[in-house]
Each structure stands twice: as structure tokens, then as C-alpha cells.
Amino acid sequence: MNDASWRLVAALARPHRRQLAGYGAVLAIATALPLAGSWLLAQFVRLAVSGAGAGQLGGYALAYSLLGLAGSVVTVVVTWRATTLAWRITDGLRHQLADLVLRADLAFHRDRTPGELVTRIDADVTAMTQFLSQVVARVVAIVVLGVATVVVLAVAVPLLAPALAVGLTAVGCTTWFQRNRATAATAEERKAEADVMSAAEQYLSGADDVVTMGAGAHAVGRVAERAATMVRAIGRRVDVQMRVQGWIRVAIVGAEAAMIGVGALLAGRGRVDIGDVFLGYRFVAVLRRPIESLTWRLQDAQGASGAARRVLELLASRNEVASGGADPPPGPLELRFEHVGLVYDDEPQGASAEGFDAATSAPAALRDVDLVVPAGRCLGLVGRTGSGKTSLARLALRLVAPTSGRVTLGGVDLADVDDDSFRRRVGAVPQDVQLLWGTVGENVNLFAGVEPDRTIAALDAVGLGPWLAQLPAGLDTPLGASESAGRDATAAASEPDGGGGMSAGQAQLLALARTVLRAPDLVVLDEATSRVDPRTQTAITEAMRTLVRGRTALVVAHRLDTLDVCDDIAVIEDGRVLEHGSRAQLAADPTSHYARLRAGEARATGADAAVRS
Numbered sequence: 001m002n003d004a005s006w007r008l009v010a011a012l013a014r015p016h017r018r019q020l021a022g023y024g025a026v027l028a029i030a031t032a033l034p035l036a037g038s039w040l041l042a043q044f045v046r047l048a049v050s051g052a053g054a055g056q057l058g059g060y061a062l063a064y065s066l067l068g069l070a071g072s073v074v075t076v077v078v079t080w081r082a083t084t085l086a087w088r089i090t091d092g093l094r095h096q097l098a099d100l101v102l103r104a105d106l107a108f109h110r111d112r113t114p115g116e117l118v119t120r121i122d123a124d125v126t127a128m129t130q131f132l133s134q135v136v137a138r139v140v141a142i143v144v145l146g147v148a149t150v151v152v153l154a155v156a157v158p159l160l161a162p163a164l165a166v167g168l169t170a171v172g173c174t175t176w177f178q179r180n181r182a183t184a185a186t187a188e189e190r191k192a193e194a195d196v197m198s199a200a201e202q203y204l205s206g207a208d209d210v211v212t213m214g215a216g217a218h219a220v221g222r223v224a225e226r227a228a229t230m231v232r233a234i235g236r237r238v239d240v241q242m243r244v245q246g247w248i249r250v251a252i253v254g255a256e257a258a259m260i261g262v263g264a265l266l267a268g269r270g271r272v273d274i275g276d277v278f279l280g281y282r283f284v285a286v287l288r289r290p291i292e293s294l295t296w297r298l299q300d301a302q303g304a305s306g307a308a309r310r311v312l313e314l315l316a317s318r319n320e321v322a323s324g325g326a327d328p329p330p331g332p333l334e335l336r337f338e339h340v341g342l343v344y345d346d347e348p349q350g351a352s353a354e355g356f357d358a359a360t361s362a363p364a365a366l367r368d369v370d371l372v373v374p375a376g377r378c379l380g381l382v383g384r385t386g387s388g389k390t391s392l393a394r395l396a397l398r399l400v401a402p403t404s405g406r407v408t409l410g411g412v413d414l415a416d417v418d419d420d421s422f423r424r425r426v427g428a429v430p431q432d433v434q435l436l437w438g439t440v441g442e443n444v445n446l447f448a449g450v451e452p453d454r455t456i457a458a459l460d461a462v463g464l465g466p467w468l469a470q471l472p473a474g475l476d477t478p479l480g481a482s483e484s485a486g487r488d489a490t491a492a493a494s495e496p497d498g499g500g501g502m503s504a505g506q507a508q509l510l511a512l513a514r515t516v517l518r519a520p521d522l523v524v525l526d527e528a529t530s531r532v533d534p535r536t537q538t539a540i541t542e543a544m545r546t547l548v549r550g551r552t553a554l555v556v557a558h559r560l561d562t563l564d565v566c567d568d569i570a571v572i573e574d575g576r577v578l579e580h581g582s583r584a585q586l587a588a589d590p591t592s593h594y595a596r597l598r599a600g601e602a603r604a605t606g607a608d609a610a611v612r613s
Helices: 003-049 054-102 106-110 114-156 161-178 183-205 207-212 216-268 274-316 389-396 419-425 440-445 452-461 465-470 489-493 504-518 534-548 560-565 583-588 593-612
Strands: 335-342 366-373 378-382 404-409 426-429 522-526 552-556 568-573 576-582
Touching (some): 003 054, 054 114, 114 183, 161 216, 183 216, 207 216, 366 378, 366 389, 378 389, 419 426, 426 504, 440 452, 452 465, 552 560, 560 593, 576 583, 583 593
Parallel strands (some): 522 552
Antiparallel strands (some): 335 366, 335 404
């Protein structure tokens, strides 16, 4: 890993200094035991050669066996402490990354797929955890043990110590120079794995559309192409790693051969005895097993290098939307757009909030928008697809930042509002409702531990009281994320167990109940009735009326009768406010854009009804 990666690890490890010191003490004991065992074996060999009796040899054998047993116990403790410390250190990083992703703005998520983010937070951090527990801990143990063997041999058999030092240095240098050879191949494998996860996630999330359009074979083929790329990347990584392991093993065998050769030469001259030679060889053998084990874990080091680089890139990402420390005044909040322009960062370069791209004539999403939603009033946004309605909603929810001008909430610039305060004061009801693994109650209170009476009251407020009463376990009825939010209401209601299945309309009402329970001061509703039948639309509209009462609200809708809950209307066209005024007055004026849009919708609805009849 590079210097930046090590600085990240050091910063994460700093709060765990005391635990690291305890690990060091256990590691010292683990280092001393194999050295003592090697000395006992050398004494055993020396006595055996000199013709010592069975009783004397048996004592050394028993002592060696007890040391071996103690060494096994200490090795387990060392491994347990290293793994526990590694997970504790990197768990802090997981929390940091998850918090960053959850607080990120729309631009951040537009450039990254859910599969990629899961890989960064889970797989990459796990790779770093394995690196700390299985590579760093082993390297530290090997270095400590290697230095200790040279020091002990220098005291016990000074003539053999230089040979041991040179042999171990050669092994260490070989390992050091080979450590990064598979880094590029491992990074390529990780990228290919992330591509497979992203492709699978995209097709699985749109499985209904894929099957309906007969694109199943195409989807499987695309995933298979990425899987084949991943398999080839794995093959290249394994090939490189096998060559790395071969070079390291050659170095270890060379160190053993050198120790035996030098020992034999000195023994032939009478400078050392057979016990001394055996002690020197045994010290190399003591290091052989952990070094060979480490070679199998070098892939963790190589994977951790790429993982740490990707984690650092994620940590270095910055939201386009700023967060300050201000808190808007209490109560319903005035929402104001002042000369707001917006150009998304994926628009062609050169586009401006005032006009069009000089080269491609690509329009800005919003251009010089002045709009006010007074505190406690509800504003409906009307316009064709792509006119800028959703962009205004995104600005109000601080998912994007204006390219020019500013948006204020309660007189405070959104860029200056504290993030936690904003999330507490502003609520949203999206077009696509996400049902989570958990009970009905947990899906409403979002695992906040709210009193059951408040949760039931929120469901009653949006008209889901009768549905809740039919559930076998009430709020405790399981409602998994696999439940389709688009199922037919009749099918859901006819389940034998009374089930937790929800239709699209019920899911939308549940989303409204979530917001009612939170009681925010500003509510943004985006196409809440776009995917339901007219009867369900009526129920949702009544729930919306309850939700927006006494609150500032911004409602985006294609079905204009949904906007009957609104006090005011703004007609948006080509990123500008075409018309803005009281809903009642605009509806009563046949020349207004809003009235003409309502009349056109009524004609289209009548024509559809005639066709169906």
C-alpha cells in the first residue's frame, strides 16, 4: 500500500493504542516460545549424539512437547487478537463510508451504481481488514521472530549468526520485491467483480421490464460477458501469484541450504558441533512455515492496496451541495428560489444557466427562476416532461446545488443549513416507494423506535387503518423488501394469511404515513399518483390533503386533479416559470395556461373512457 493508505490505517488505529500494546505483549510471548523450543531440540540432538540416557532425553522431549502445546495456545490467542483488532479498526471506516454515502447528493449517486458502492463499503473494507489481520500481523510476527533468531544465535553460536542473517535478509528482500507484482492483476479482478455486481443489480432491479420486453436473453448475455471478463482476470491474477510464491520458496530453500552448508563446513573444522548446526537450521525452519503462509496471503496485500486506493477516492469525494451550521426558524418554512439557474454536471461543457451550450445548443435545466412558496402554503408544479419540475424539487430537497442564484428555506440559504436540521425539517414522498426488510411498523417509522400509537395514528391519517386492522400481527406483520409495490391490490388482499403484501397505491400511502409520522415543516411530493388507478388516486389525494395541511409543500404532478390540494400553481416550461398564481384564480381564468392544461386533460380522460367503454 502507498503512503496515503498507511496514513489512513494509522489514523484508524490510533484510538486503539492500548489494545495494540496488549497484542504486542502476546506477540512477544509467541516469539519466545518457538526459540525456546528450538534450543530444547538442539540440546536433545546434542545429548542423543553424545549417548545420553533415555531418562535425560525424555525430560527434554517432555519440555519440548509442553512448549509446543503452549505455543499452539498462544498462536490462537495472537490470531484472535489480530483479527479482533483489525475488525474494530476497520469498522470505524465502514461507518464513515456509510455515512458519507447516505449523506451524498444526487451528483454523487448519479456517477456511482449501488453495486459499486456496496463493493467499496463492504468488499474493499473487508480486504483491508484481512490485510491488517492476516498480512500486517503476520509480517510483524515474522520480523520480530527473525530478528530474535539472529540475536539468540549470535549469543549461542556466533559463527553461524552471519549465515542466518544473510539468508533471512535474502528471503526478506525477495518477498519485498515480489510483493506488488500482482497488484495490477488484483485491481483488474476487483474492477471486473464490481462490473458483474453492477450489471446484475441493474437487471435484477428492472426484472419486470426485462421479462416483459423479452430482453431476458440479452440481460443474461451482458452479465455473462462481464462474468467471463472477471474469470479471465482471476486467471491472470493466479498466474502472477504462483510465480511470486515460487520465487519466495526458492529463497527460503536457499537460506536453509546455506545454513546447512556453512554449518557442515564449520563442524568439519571442529568449530561447532552437531547441536549448533541443528539449532541454526531449526531457526530457519521456524521461520519457514509463517513465511510460506504469508506468501498465500500476499494477494490480500495486493488486494488491499487497490481497495485502500478506492476507499481513499471515495473519502476524497465532495458533495456539490454544501452543508452549513444554521437552523431555520421554527414552524412552516418559506421556500424561495431567487434567480436560480441549474445545469447538471453531465450536460455538455459550455452550457450556462442563462442560455444554451454554444456548441450543441443543449438547454439548461432551469434558467433564472424566481419563485416563492409562502410558509404554510402548498404549491403545485405543472409542466411537460423535462420542463424543470423535478429539478425544482431536487433543489428544494438539496439533492443538487443551483448553478446560479440561491434557494432559501425560512430565509436561510440552503447552503448554510445544518444537514441534520435539514433532514429533520424537510420530508419527501418519492414516486418510487422502497419497502424495506422488516415489519409494517418498521417500514413506517424507519426503525426509529417510535411508540406504536403514533405509528398507528400515522397510518390512520392516510387511510391505511382498515388495511392495518386486517393484518394478522398488526404493526408486527413482516413486510419484506421483496414485496412488490406494484402488485394488484385485490391479489394482495386475497392472500390466505391476510399478508403484508401491498399494492402500488398502498405502498404510496405508506410513504405518506412515513412523512406524516415525521411531521416535517416542508414537504416535497414527486408524482405521488403517477402509477395508480383513479380510485386509489382519490385515496392518495385525500392523504396528501392531510399531509400538507398547515405545512409548506411543493407538489410535482402530471395528473392535474391531484393538485386540487394545492393553494397555488406554477406552470414550468423550458426551465422557466411560465405562470404562477392562485390555483382557484388560474382555474377560473379560461385563458390561463393552467386552465387550458386542465381542459386538455379532461378531454383526454373522456376520450380514454369512451374507448374503454
